Amino acid sequence: MDQEGQPLLSKEFQQVLLATASGNNSSWTERTVSNNESTDAVKHDLTLGQNEVFDLDPLSFDKWVPFLRNTLDKNQLDPVIDELENSVEDNFQGLELQLLQDSQINDKLETSIDEIANIQDMVQDTLSSEISKFQMKLSESANELIVKKQMYVNNKKISLKISEATILITKVVRILELSSRCQELITERKFFKVLQNLDSLEKLYLQEFKNYNFQFLIEIYNSIPFLQKVTKDECINLIRNSLNSNLGKNLIKVGQEFMAIYENELLPQWLETRTKMKLTNFKFNSPVEISMRDETSLAKLNLNEFFQLDDFHDSIMIFQSLNELNSLSSEFSKEYELRKTKLLYPLIWKKNKTVTYQMNSLLRGTGASPGVAGHDASSDDVFTQSLSLPFLQDYFLKILGFLLYDINLNKATEFTLVNNDYNSTNEFWDGLMDRLSPYLKYFIDEKLETETDMIKFKDFLCLCVAILENFKLNIEPLYKILVSIFEKFCSVSLRAFNDEFQILLNDDDFMPLSINDKTLYDKVLKICWMKEDEHLHLPDPTSEEPFSVILPFSPLYPMTCTLAKKTYSRITAFLSIFYRHELHTLNNILIKAMDDIFNDIVNKKIRSKLESTSREEIAQILINLDYFIIAAKEFSNFMTRENILQNSDMEIQLSSIKHLAESRKLAETKLIELIDSKISDILETIEIDWQTREIRQDPDISIIDLAQFLEMMFASTLQNLPYSVQTLLIFREFDSLTRQFMDILLHDTPSIITHESIINFEIDINYLKGIIPRIFPSTPGIIDSNGYQSPMTPSTPTFPNANSVDAPTLFENNIKSLEATFMELKQCIELLKAQGKGYNEPEIRLRKYSRIRKEDAALLLSKIERSATSKDGANNDDNSTMDSSSIFNPESANGTDSNASRIAKFFNRS
Template structure:
């Protein structure tokens, strides 16, 4: 075992180095001691050493000559080495001497290099400082050149990039403290420029507002022309409606592209950009909103002092509206060209503020204004303003409410104005047929109102007399103006249209009823037949004109309702015309009554008069004048009515005289005389060539004929009675026969007279007469 360990150590020693031998020696020695084999191991180790010595000796014996040669060479080499060592020593001494000088030079070089580096560092530092200071100076230069963003970028560059490299210097630390001041100075400068811009654009924004309102006015006219060709477009769509906007889109040009508008928004956008870079957008948004609010108030307050409508001049008001429109167009452009800066709610709030101030100003300015034309001018300007603002999506409901208020006031004032005109026209009318001098006057008259003439009248030359008096065309012309001005005010309204249509109708009714109809109705109380006859003619034409007015309002009304408008005045004119007809009859009848009061009859004359009574001549003369002159221009239907009514009244009055119950006795001579008077009147009535009018005297004629008949008993024959005496009342027959029977009889009565009296007695005793009377 010990031998094996020795061999193992030898093998290991051959294959490994000394360090590794020691590693293997430890375990081997440990095994020897553990197994208590130290002595055998030492014996083996000794034997191993002797064996190796023998091998070495053997090897030396076989290589001795070569060994001697090697030793000789080694000795020679040793001598050479000693010589070389001496030379090296000498050389080292020389090198040491040279090295000392070189070291000194090197130290000098290192010191010089350090100094050079310090100089370079100082130079670089100075360059950095100079660049830093130059940048700081360029901030002011850029601000003066109004290049605020560049100035702000330089400040940021100083703060972020350059300040760190020079922070060890006092001026840099001072500059670090000044960075916020520089930023604030840039902000103040850009804000100042923006405010100057806000002030400077006032002129430009007014030009922009004027252009926008002029364009809206042209747009209104284009739509008015287009919608006039289609009723549905007119009544269902207004300016700014979807349909109108689609039609107008192709002709609309961006207002900023117009030559009249020169507004550069750069100062605002630049200011907004700077505030964004500083992270202070909210502050700028708030300040800008407050500035614009104050500017809007200032604009209105400056105009309020000079706003006055008493001089009927709306130039200042129009200029104010243009200024407001321009102001809000600028806001609209800013809203849509920026992000998260202005909101629609802010603009709506500002618009409401301006609207409130505008409403108050208008209310004060129009408070004592009584001129409807001024109200119309204000409305036209307001409508253009409203539709312009609406086209830019601003709220206009309060302004529309104002228009409604203005409309009601305008309606009252227009009614007052035209009522005075109408009253004056009606009151100052001469109530004579109108004379037209030439064709031009006639054509103008036809434009005022449509009227028809008889063909015979139409063929007449000029001058020509027309049936109506001048008040008719004058009033019709005023009414057309009244309605037209009403609807001119209404034009463009988007709401309450039916209410406005009703208001127009009611106002026109009021004018016609209170200031035309009422005046004519009052004039009917006069006793001037010519005037009343002319009023009847005027009423007839006015009644026809009312139909035209109704048609005109139906066509002009703002709603799509096709129901025909009906004026109450039309019916009143019709009723008043009937009243006027009755009034003529009443006056003529009154005159007839006055003349009949002159009638004096002898109830028991001894003979028959040779001619009719004289009062009848006066009566007929009066009726001839009335019929041929006073009532000449009346329509045939009215003349027939008046003739019939008057002659019926005359017949009734004569019948009353003839059958007067207070007269107890009459004779045949009275009946014959009265028959002569009635015959005279019948001849006069026959000149009218009207069967209906001639029938008015029939009851009286049949009664007289019966009393003068040679055979009164024929009355008892039903057939004869129905043919010849149908209009005779039995009680009149009884009364008149009793008067004849009780009259004194002459002593020399003829046989014929006695026969008549017997015939009268039979009729009186006839039961049919008594039963009819009862």
């Protein structure tokens, strides 16, 4: 029973036990378990089944297993056994006594005991016999076992040795296979695998056969260094073969491919985009252009598609695993240097320093460029003899291909072959340009002649520069060559300008430009730079009269302006697409070129024309120079606005403006000298009769000729001169004229002059004075006070100073100022006519004779002494005029030059 008083044996288990005990008699079992039947019944049953009491069915015990297992799982086996014993005692109590009291059973028990005894003896005998046999068999078996065990041990030793021999043979075979495989791989040029197999072979031998004295294995092992050397040699040969395939004609193809993509795809795409988006300020290969490139075109520029470098990777891995990268680098450098030398032929890559120094010294002595051997037809320098545009293009394509190959090789091998020199390509390129630059400069200076070739060569090199710049190579040396090409282009453009300008100058008629076509007139106005305050009086468009305009300058001016603009456009177009660097240098070259056009060509050639003795030609040259100064100034402003530096704060002023102004002054001086010379020549023809006793009513014929000359000259020859120049010349000439008449009166007259001659002289001077209003430039289209129409044509440019509201006042003031030049001469005539009366009185002298110097008055009065005042009066008059001064120059009134300076100062001219 358990702690809770519940039976540990279930009813079902008890039935199984009873059934087993009764020989599977279920009725008995049930009666026994129920304890409801009498002892007699039990006895009866036992009697009936006495032969079966001890017959236990093994299968019945199997029924106990689940219950016993359950009991074991619950750890209740001991209580169950105790309960079973108690149950036996409870259920079979008294049964033993009953059985002993039964006679039949007792008899059977006795009989059974005897039988059991016999059986026991038989069993003992049988067992003894069996044990003896078993012992004999066991001894035999033990002996057999020992023998077999000994055989097994022997066999096991043999088997182990066989296994060891098998393993050894397998390893030997493996070594033989590795050795054989190495040979095959060398033949197949799979050198890295060769090295791997050799490494495996070496490790296998050292681990397994180092202590064995197998001669053939020793020989195989000793062959490893040889195979390694063969592998290294084959790798070097492989690199040589790779260089042969990549550095042959393939380089030019690579250069051509890159150049074609840049020239035929990237450049046209950019030019189209730049036009559409109005990005004219941005050049090709600028960051803006690069950012807008077509990815399809860029994909074609993958260097890995052009060069095969697998052999280099294998070689590097092989030598790296052998720890001999330095050896590979050394061998590669030697081979690469040979390739460079062959590649650069006919350029000599390396020269003896002493020879180079001597050659450069010799070339400097002959004026040749340093570094270039003998630039002449007999030169032994093959490269110099080969110089031509096609040759240089092919040469640069080859160099470009090599540079791209070198860049790709170094990057692909992580600069292993060049000992981590990340600037190796640039160093080679810089060294090459050092050698090549003198030849290129010589080619540009001596062989690059036409503008077409210059543009072609420039475009080619600019594309090379763009490619090199994109691959981070130094473009400065090559860009300097491009600057030299630009300088040469400017020089050739200047020569072309010079030739055309010389033709224009020779064909120019040095006459004002007459235009009868309105369309042509509009074109001329667009081409030429005019004065800011210049106004052209055009014919009335409603008039039926034909269109006719006369411009002050000659045809040379508009044609030169056109030529200058075309030259400038051509030069700037040369720079417009590619040139992005050193813009200050390029701008200075451009400014110098335009300065040379206006100074060295236009100014100097026009200045040479000033040797002419034609007043009309000199006058027209002066007018042209006046406009060329305007053109130079306006061109300076134009270049300032359109400067290639794109700098709005920059100001450009051509120095030729100053030189043109100097030439203009020279032209003025030359014109004055010619007019002075002509007037002097005319004055030399004038003969005044100072002894006459007759009074003329009209001026002398020579005076009339002089007046007509002056009228004609200022009305026609000088009519188109600038207003200020005309005024200056008129003042200058009349001042000179009055001075010369003063000299005649003072020094070319006899000692005694008649009163009649003085009156005739006054008539001549008054006639000359009277032409002043007719020759002085007045407002065009206005009739002056004398009824004289201004000689200027209706189309003649006029200026505010001459055409403003105050023009009549200005005209009157100029007339009065010009007439004042006759004041001194007029006072001398009055002094002679009055025979010096009143001269000694200060008031009269200051009022009537303020311009006459004391010594001049004394000289004049001495010439009429006999018929005039006394000598003493003359002396008094002389003293009274000592402090007289000129109205224009208080300091001095002497000389033609001083008067010209005074008049120039009066009109604010330097």
